[in-house]
Amino acid sequence: MIGSVSVDTSPPSGTLLINDDAQFINTPEVALSLSGNDPLSGLAEMSFSKRRDKLVRLGAFRLPQGLDPDEWRWRKNRVRLGLRDFAGNVSLDLTDDIILDQIKTGTWDFLSI
Numbered sequence: 001m002i003g004s005v006s007v008d009t010s011p012p013s014g015t016l017l018i019n020d021d022a023q024f025i026n027t028p029e030v031a032l033s034l035s036g037n038d039p040l041s042g043l044a045e046m047s048f049s050k051r052r053d054k055l056v057r058l059g060a061f062r063l064p065q066g067l068d069p070d071e072w073r074w075r076k077n078r079v080r081l082g083l084r085d086f087a088g089n090v091s092l093d094l095t096d097d098i099i100l101d102q103i104k105t106g107t108w109d110f111l112s113i
């Protein structure tokens with residue numbers, strides 16, 4: 001009997017969201033959600049970056065550690081995620097941005113009449 005070989009030419013897909021895709025935050029605490037999927041050969045590896053660094057290979061897919069609030073004190077913050085499957089296909093980088101806005105918009109004046 002001749003075995004069959006599956007050929008996987010499709011890159012993995014995934015999602016990457018900071019605070020459910022919010023555009024702004026006013027405190028540096030964030031919630032990061034990410035997912036990855038590769039139906040044929042499976043997810044082999046993920047790469048991740050916070051701020052604007054180069055992607056760092058992190059091995060097996062997992063929630064990246066070390067996202068403490070100090071990482072998010074920049075005004076504009078970007079995370080990037082790259083995925084690779086066991087056939088070597090690489091996803092396009094997924095990115096999400098969030099802006100830390102801690103500037104008050106105005107002051108209330110209370111007038112006594």
Ligand SMILES: [Ca+2]
Nearest residue numbers: 008010011085
């Ligand atoms: Ca694939």
